[in-house]
Amino acid sequence: LPQSAPAADAGLLHATVLIRPKEGILDPQGQAVRDSLRKLGFAVGELHVGRLVEVDVEAESNEDARSRVEDMCRQLLANPLIETYDIRLSPGTSTHPPRAPVPGGQPLEDADPEHAH
């Protein structure tokens, strides 16, 4: 792991966006995967398949990063008619680990950019 962050990374945060089928919308893919797990002998209840987007964003603060990623979700990453999204921020970037847990452990929700690297 790099001991000191490159200056260019100072304003970079890593966002993990989880996009899920909206509640109540038929999710045949989730049902098929659930049924397959049951065939393998796993006792599973409801199961849904969504999508994960990882994106490094340049931002001045966590709030700034979050509002930028929310804009991305509304405008492209998710279709609000059929999907919901959940944004998690962590310090570091995908190209410059660490994607370390935030001090204090879970959740990654309110990562402090000061602790990046």
Add this chain to the structure above:
Amino acid sequence: MGVKIAIPVFPGSNDERDAAWALRALGADAVLVWHAERALPRATAAVVLPGGFSYGDYLRAGALARFAPVLDAVRAFAADGGPVLGICNGFQILCEAGLLPGALLPNSSLSFVCRDVALRVERAAAPFTARSRPGDVLRIPVKHGDGRFHADPELLEALEQREQIVLRYAPGENPNGSASDVAAVVNEAGNVMGLMPHPEHAVDPLLGSGDGALILASVVDAAGRGCAPGAAA
């Protein structure tokens, strides 16, 4: 030469030639337009967005095509009242671009469906279904994996009230789990329509059905009457 109908072609489109062939058979001057073009050809009187898998269906089917330069031109053409028909992937693109209500999800069966389906005409009006009458049954093939039309109950009710549902799958024929059997919808203004079935594959009875010609010929009629922007009587 007949009226000019533009067919935008995206990387991954694959029905543009059939659409052009069908429109030409119906007397139109169909012109393929590459997605990087910023303008539609001069005198374009209608636009047909073809089927296929634009941009590899990345993210969601149809989600990326709205960033193509040609889509800005299509959007402006539609805003001016020009007739725009989206077939299959074209329907998905129009929904993702916000030009049509609703969304298209993976088929409830999870299977790609490829077969003829019977469709009931709910709304017979220019520019898309003027050659039909309400209650007519058309037989037109579908071939898609993501054709399940979704709209929440409020939106469905509004679409029904405003007569924006143009075609429905006939009873027992719904191939993809679409809400309320919806196969085709128009925008509020009535000049933009999307449908999952492929009328361009059903213009020659030799190939099973000529019913698709009723839809495409309606578009050609409308284009010839000058529904196009700037060409209003």
